[in-house]
Amino acid sequence: MAVVKAEPIIEAKKIYYSYAGEEEEFSPALSDVDLKINQGEYLTLLGANGSGKTTLLKLLNALLIPSQGEVLVKGISTVEAEQLELVRQTCGMIFQNPDNQIVATTVEEDIAFGLENLALPSAEIRRRVDNVASRLGLTHLLQHPPHRLSGGEKQRTAIAGILAMQPACILMDEPTAMLDPAGRLEVLKTVKDLNKKESLAIVHVTHSPAEAAEADRIVVLELGRIVADGKPEEILTNLKLLHKLGLEGTVAAELADLLRQEGLKLPAAIMSNRELIESLCSSEQIS
Amino acid sequence: MPGTPFASDALDNITFSLGRGSFTLLIGPSGSGKTTLIQHLNGLLKPTSGAVYFDGKKIGADKAALLSLRRRIGLVFQMPEEQFFSETVYDEIAYAPRNLGLDENKVKERVVKAVERVGLEHKDLLDRHPFQLSAGQKRLVAFAAVLSIEPEVLILDEPAAGLDPAGKQKLFNLLYGLNRSEEITVLVSTHHLDEVAALADYLLALKGGRLMMAGKAREVLARRTELQGLGLALPQVTEIMDQLSVRGLPVRKDIYSLSAACEEIIRVKRADQG
Numbered sequence: 233m234a235v236v237k238a239e240p241i242i243e244a245k246k247i248y249y250s251y252a253g254e255e256e257e258f259s260p261a262l263s264d265v266d267l268k269i270n271q272g273e274y275l276t277l278l279g280a281n282g283s284g285k286t287t288l289l290k291l292l293n294a295l296l297i298p299s300q301g302e303v304l305v306k307g308i309s310t311v312e313a314e315q316l317e318l319v320r321q322t323c324g325m326i327f328q329n330p331d332n333q334i335v336a337t338t339v340e341e342d343i344a345f346g347l348e349n350l351a352l353p354s355a356e357i358r359r360r361v362d363n364v365a366s367r368l369g370l371t372h373l374l375q376h377p378p379h380r381l382s383g384g385e386k387q388r389t390a391i392a393g394i395l396a397m398q399p400a401c402i403l404m405d406e407p408t409a410m411l412d413p414a415g416r417l418e419v420l421k422t423v424k425d426l427n428k429k430e431s432l433a434i435v436h437v438t439h440s441p442a443e444a445a446e447a448d449r450i451v452v453l454e455l456g457r458i459v460a461d462g463k464p465e466e467i468l469t470n471l472k473l474l475h476k477l478g479l480e481g482t483v484a485a486e487l488a489d490l491l492r493q494e495g496l497k498l499p500a501a502i503m504s505n506r507e508l509i510e511s512l513c514s515s516e517q518i519s
Numbered sequence: 520m521p522g523t524p525f526a527s528d529a530l531d532n533i534t535f536s537l538g539r540g541s542f543t544l545l546i547g548p549s550g551s552g553k554t555t556l557i558q559h560l561n562g563l564l565k566p567t568s569g570a571v572y573f574d575g576k577k578i579g580a581d582k583a584a585l586l587s588l589r590r591r592i593g594l595v596f597q598m599p600e601e602q603f604f605s606e607t608v609y610d611e612i613a614y615a616p617r618n619l620g621l622d623e624n625k626v627k628e629r630v631v632k633a634v635e636r637v638g639l640e641h642k643d644l645l646d647r648h649p650f651q652l653s654a655g656q657k658r659l660v661a662f663a664a665v666l667s668i669e670p671e672v673l674i675l676d677e678p679a680a681g682l683d684p685a686g687k688q689k690l691f692n693l694l695y696g697l698n699r700s701e702e703i704t705v706l707v708s709t710h711h712l713d714e715v716a717a718l719a720d721y722l723l724a725l726k727g728g729r730l731m732m733a734g735k736a737r738e739v740l741a742r743r744t745e746l747q748g749l750g751l752a753l754p755q756v757t758e759i760m761d762q763l764s765v766r767g768l769p770v771r772k773d774i775y776s777l778s779a780a781c782e783e784i785i786r787v788k789r790a791d792q793g
Binding site (some may be wrong): 247279281282328337382406410411412414415439441478479484485495496508509512 | 654683684
C-alpha cells in the first residue's frame, strides 16, 4: 500500500474554466470544482466524453489557467508564471497517443529531453536517465529508435521522461486507449508500482471501469462538475449513477445487476470478477 | 520499403475473403499488420506480391478503377476526427460527395442522409465547427463523412478508441444496424473484443504480419489458448464464464455478451434447483 499522506500535492479551489471564444449558450468546461489530491494517492477521473476530464487534467499542471478560482501545486498557484517550470516538474503529464509525445531519435535522448531543457550537468542527466530506465525496465532499449518500440514500450518511455524530472505526481490522459491488451497491462503495472513503491500521486483519466477499479479513489465528472467522489467499490457498483452519465460499472458489477433483476440473490457490492465468481459458486441464490 | 536496407515483411502470405454483407473482426496486437492490411483493401497500398480482388476484379490495375473502388469501399482511419479540415460539420461531410461531382442539392441530400444514418439529431449541428463537438459526436461526423459516399463496404480501424462506454455502444450498434439492415459489408480492426465479439460473423487474427487464425467468429473465439498466445484478451464476460466453469458451475463457455451470460447463469441456477 502506498503511503498516502494527508498533505495535498494539488489543490483545486472553486475553479471554473471556459474555452476562449465559446459562445454564451455553452456552459463552461468546468464549474465550481474543488479537489484535493494527496501525496501518494491514486485517483481516477471518470466521466463521459466532454465532461471536462482532460480540461481538469490540463488545469492541474498549468497547461490551462483557471478562469476563476485557483489551482495550487505544492502550495504554488498555477497563475504564477515564473513558477511554471516548478509546477510542471511536480506534475508531469502523459497523453493518450504515445506517438504524439515522443520527440527524440533514441529512447535515451527522449528520456533526457526534459532534463536537457533544465540545463542539468550531463553527468547528472546520464545518472537520472540510467536510473529511471532501470526502474522501468527500459535499459535494454535505451539506444533504440522510439518508432521501433511497441505501444506499451513507447508509453513507458514517455513515463520515464516524466519520471526523470522527479515529479510528485503523474497526470495521465487515457494512457492505454491506443494500446493492445499486453501494452495496457504493461503500462498499468508500471504506474501501479510507481504509486505503491515510490508513493507517487497518480491522476488517471480512463473510460475503462476495470482500470478505474485499481485506484484508491474515483472522482466522477458530469458537464464540468464533480458529481461523485468515493472509493472504487462505491462508485463502480453505483450503476444507477454511472448509466445516467453514459458510463458503465465493471463487467462483474453489470452482470451481477442483470442477475439480480432475474431474481438471483447476490451481495449488493460486487465489483470484481473474483467477488462475482465466489458469490455464484457459494450457495443457493435463486428465489 | 522494398529494395532498401529497411525492407521487412509487414504482411506475409495472407489469403482470405470477405463475403458480401458479412461482419468481420480483424484482431491482433500492435504492430501485427492490421492497419497495413486494411490499406491494401481499398488500394492505398499495393501488395509487393500477390493481389487483392474486389467483386472479382484485381485492385490497382488502372487508376480510374481505383477511384470507383474508393467510392464503393469506405475506409475510416484511426482517430479520424484528427483529420478534420473544414470550417463546418456540413462541409466536412460534403467533401466527398462534392468530389464525386454531384450538384449542391444532391450533396445536401447526401449530407442530411449521412447525418441521419449515424443518428446525429441536431439540425443546427451542421453549421457548427467540428471542433466544437464532443469526442463522440466528432467520431460520428467522421463516420458520416465516409457514409456520404454511400459505400458498399465499410472498413474501420479501431473505431471506438477513446470513446466513452455509451459512445462505444452507440457506434457498434450503428455498425451492426448498417450491416444487418442495409447489408453493408463491415470489417472492424480492434485490440479489444469486449464490445464486439458478440456481433461478428467472422474473425481474422494477425500476428507479425501473418494470418494466424481465420474463420467463423464462434469457432475462432473457442480457440482460447491460441488467442491468448497472440496477446489478445477474451471479452471479460467470457473470462468470467470460463472461470465459473472451472469452478464446477456447468455453464456454456461460448458466451460473449452480458445478456447471454445472464441468461446462461440463470438457466444453470434454475436447473440446479430442479
